[in-house]
Amino acid sequence: MVLWQLFVSYLKIGFFGFGGGYAMLSLIQNEVVVQHGWMTNAQFADIVAVSQITPGPIAINSATYVGYTVGLQTGHMWCGILGSVIATLAVCLPSLTLMMLVARFFLKLKGNRWVEGAMRGMRPVVIGMIAAAALLLIFPRSDNPDDLNFIDGWSWALFGAVFVGSWRKVNPILLICLSAAAGIVIYYLF
Known part of the structure; x- marks a missing residue:
């Protein structure tokens, strides 16, 4: 059940995480820490730090680490590996699907004022989501008094x-x- 929740959470993050990995951090933090309580804010901050220094996109790296951590909570080491595979695939699946569709219709959509308007409208949202991720790491929302400010x-x-x-x-x-x-x-x- 937890692995299914992990898949659905990261699928949602993949579909609504416009603007790259840093913009996704607030969504990931909301799903992993606030909604499901799979880890604390301090553990999440550690995962973000490791994800930043590891080669590859931060969203995929953090999905792998969170999936492994959540999978380990359900049982054996193999559950951790399965959790990392599930979270990584779930966060990549929406981008892969959307890019295949965009590649198919790129020439028709290129220069379309509706598409360009939508992209321009998403820029401030991406900046806001990156700022929200930074603020959530500095001032985490938590019911655990030991986790309120780890900085x-x-x-x-x-x-x-x-x-x-x-x-x-x-x-x-x-x-x-x-x-x-x-x-x-x-x-x-x-």
């Missing part, structure tokens, strides 16, 4: 340092490695 002063300090480094055009790989090293020192040793 501490050290997190803000690391964020500020990486922001300044990005602004000054420091190599992003170097910033990721330095952040990982700082996280190990701060959170493991203290």
Whole structure:
């Protein structure tokens, strides 16, 4: 039953997640944390962080990790693998279907003012969904008092340092490695 709910949730995310993976994060967080309670906001934030540094699209990576985590909760390791396959396929299926339809009718739809208007109308929604995902990670909605704000002063300090480094055009790989090293020192040793 849980694997079926996982499939339906990620199918819904795939159909309504316009704007790429970052825009999908608020939908994923709503389904995984708020609606079904499969994980906490802190666990979801960890999955988002791992999904960002792993090669590939963030929506697919997070679907794989969430599916594995949810599958493991139902039983054996093989359930985790099955859950990751189910969530990954479910989030990809709508895009694959829509792209096959668009490819078939692309020349007819190219330049259509209705299609162009719809695409222009979705741009602000995508920006809003990305902003909502960021705000939900910073200020999570939760009934669990231990999960309300998992971001501490050290997190803000690391964020500020990486922001300044990005602004000054420091190599992003170097910033990721330095952040990982700082996280190990701060959170493991203290």
